[in-house]
Amino acid sequence: MVVLNKIYTRTGDSGETALGNGVRVAKHSQRVTAYGTVDELNATLGLARLHASGDMVSAISRIQNDLFDLGADLCRPEMDRDAQAEYTPLRIIPAQVDRLEREIDTMNADLSPLRSFILPGGSALAAHLHLCRTVARRAERETVALSTVEGVNESAVKYLNRLSDWLFVAGRVANDNGADDILWVPGANR
Template sequence: MKLYTKSGDRGTTSLFNGERVSKDNIRVTAYGTLDECNSALGVACSILSQEARSPSITKYKLDKLELLLDQLKYIQHRFFDLGAHLATPRVRSDESTLDKTRFEMEASNQLEEWIDDLQASLPPLTTFILPGGHPAAAHLHLARTTVRRAERISTALIEEEELDEAAYVFLNRVSDYFFAAARYANHIFDIEDVTWHKLS
């Protein structure tokens, strides 16, 4: 099977139910943005994996790294589930297609547990922070802002009942998770968050 199909050479693409739409369709923009986020997440995972292989890493840090990596990889898989959901019109697809692409609230519940656990090991925030610190933390902030864009794009879909509530909630919750995870990555490597200083 060839990587290229040429079917999109005139500016259209297929949704999950076979319907062809313009490549600037809101659904395509939403799941394309989610794909961007997943790529930023992949960079963060790559950096953390490299750190985990360092011969000088302590078991304490390795345990924390592996915990964070497991969570991030879980999210990468859920992004594929969510992408399929976003690529499926809820009002113009048959029941079989809808069943294959449902998105459950369980994923958001899991994120909330992880956010609480990560937050419990971090110093309290006293000011706004800027993206930065460890390279993995910086890429997690990039993932956070990219998924926020996916959420904004998807708002019209939830308003038109073209997106399940659980999917929209996940978009909102995962950005909160990335914020906590970025701070946790800095914490693992004993790097302080980059704090915002107002010009006087």
Template sequence: MKIYTKTGDRGETGLYGADRVTKAHPRVEAYGAVDEANSALGLARSLLPSTHLDLHDLLERLQNALFDLGADLATRLGSPYEKNIARMDEKDVEALEEAIDRYMEESPPFTGFILPGGHPAAAALHLARTVVRRAERKVVALGREEPVNPEALRYLNRLSDLLFVLARVVNQREGVREEAWRVKRRR
């Protein structure tokens, strides 16, 4: 199988189910942003010390879930191809909430805004968080034009929260001090 198909050379792509749309379609923008988030998680995983086996496993599961989410977003609601994909559901969101609760116990107390950064893996997790937020905005925009699975939006919202917590956990485990936002003083 060749990696190039030439079917997108005119700026169109196929949704799951063979519908052709422009590559700038809000649905393509939404699942494209999810793909970016997945790559950002891959970067974070590659920078994570090997001693953090639990986080490696969690990030791998999240990356697989983002592929599921991409398929969800690439398949219109009501499509006859829906039966071939696993839509995000309440259990997926609950799994993220459980992970947030678990890792919040390990993260330092939250006292205010912090600057994204610290250990390279933590900085990459912060970057992934912002990419997930962009994906969330793209799904909101898509939802204004076409119906979308509401659990997809909830999933992205919780995922960004989890990535924030994980970044803080990595910094905590690695002994890297977080820098607080210093509010500009009025003159």
């Protein structure tokens, strides 16, 4: 359980922050950049949720909770196998990735195949979901960059990859199951 009695601590005033294991690092470290971008993604999903209804609200809320799990995963470096943890760190698990895949397949079943790329837009919800998709891709890039210098849970990277696909398909669903998608017309303005 998280208890936040005091919001400011002044411990970050020198440009450092504490990871989940208590180790202090620069606020611009690759790990902080990765989980900070996940936090930004969560905030953009909160905006998208304002335009959603029904099952989409529930799905976005579930994903937002998963993103807090992902942030917790990324803020706690993988520990040395011999180190004793006070508690088992929270990690994204394959079942969370599998759930996204099932939801993508379900949403995609009612959509017509694409014949062109889609321009972000259409309904307000679709536009917000496309913005979320681009932030998810950035979070994925930042997390992959982190994985080149430190250990990262493989399921965390997979989750972000699947989530961007989920957001793309959900954007199409939000555009009247693709009927209101705005298609790219190559060279249309030459």
